[in-house]
Amino acid sequence: MTRWLTEAVPRGRVAAFRTLIYLFVAADLVVFTPWVRTRVSVPGDLYQPLLIGRLLPLPTPTATLVAVIFWSLLALALLAATGRAPRLLGWAVCALYLEWMIIAMSYGKVDHDRFGLLIALAVLPTAGRARHGDTTRTEAGGWALRVTQIAVICTYFLAAFAKLRFGGLDWLTGSVLARAIIRRGTDLADLIAQVPYLLIVAQFGIVAFELLSPTVFFLPPRWRLAMVGFFYSFHVVTIATITISFAPHLAAMTSFLPLERVRPLIWARRLVGRSPTAPTSTPPDQPPVDARAEASPLGDQVPAVGRPAGP
Structure with a gap:
């Protein structure tokens, strides 16, 4: 079990995952959860902190507190994405984002x-230093990725458990998806809803998929990637039908992917290196030189350039 939890991975994969996660945190602040800043206009009596917020305890959000968290977290996340000071910046980002989420989820709605x-x-x-493109393997980085993978799969499995715990078998045969389509469905969802019993079949399929999600850990690497691809396709359909993105979950799920193969900076440098400037041309009065070597009658390779002219 310990060997599985600490299976070594290339440091380049850890570096790429770290950059992606911290860039997502910065994007989350300005794209997905900017509404958290509006919580300061809500009366403090409506602030019902989560259990962790009650245990610490954390203060009721104020305009100053939320502004300090927002700008500090934005700056530190961008710095952490560079890979510098991974422990210091990493723990700071973790603490600030946790408080950001506690503020966001303490007004009656918790996103799983x-x-x-x-x-x-x-x-x-805890993964330590890692550089992009580094092929040396690290068990500490492997542990960080494995724990994230387990959390991703727990999100699926425990979601199915919650459905059956609170909704019972009625969740499978009820109108859950129908209500979701009425509230926030797209034109594609309206077409799907017209097919008899398709939504009921989809509800059975969702619960089955979530309950079986842990099998991803028992598959060979190629099939594991295929199953992760299925996970992503499921969320594409979810976005296309009921406009729920699960973007944070999708970012964490990249822990399954061989991210060390994704080298955007290297690709950009290669593209820049292939400049569209034309190669040096030969003088107008000289015919173009054939770059291929020509064989002499004796079998020697005599380059075309510099071969004496003659019959």
Whole structure:
């Protein structure tokens, strides 16, 4: 079990995952959860902190507190994405983002799609230093990625458990998806809803897929990637039908992918190196030189350039 939990991975994979996660945190602040800043306009009596917020305890959000968290977290996440000071910046980002989420989720709604991301932020500081493109393997980095993977799969499995715990078998045969389509469905969802019993079949399929998600750990690497691809396709369909993105979960799920193969900076340098400037041309009065070597009658390779002219 210990060997599986600490299976070594290339340091380049850890570096790429770290950069992606911290860039997502910065994007989350300005794209996905900027509404958290509006919580300061809500009366403090409506602030009902989560259990962790009651245990610490954390203060009721104020305009100053939220502004300090927002700008500090944005700056530190961008710095952490560079890979510098991984422990210091990593722990700072983890603490600030946790408080950001406590503020966001303490007004009556808790999103389960952020569990994997929070775990990733908690374990990345333990992975140590890692550079993009480094092929040396690290068990500490492997442990960080494995724990994130477990959190991602727990998100699926525990979601199915919650469905059956609170909704019972009625969740499978009820109108859950129908209500979701009425509230926030797209034109594609409206077409799907017209097919008799298809939504019921989809509900059975969702619960089955979530309950079987742990099998991803028992598959060979190629099939594991195929199953992760299925996970992503499931969320593509979810976005296309009921406009729920699960973006934080999708970011954490990249822990399954061989991210060390994704080298955008290297690709960009190669593209820049292939400049469209034309190669040096030969003088107008000289015919173009054939770059291929020509064989002499004796079998020697005599380059075309410099071969004496003659009959």
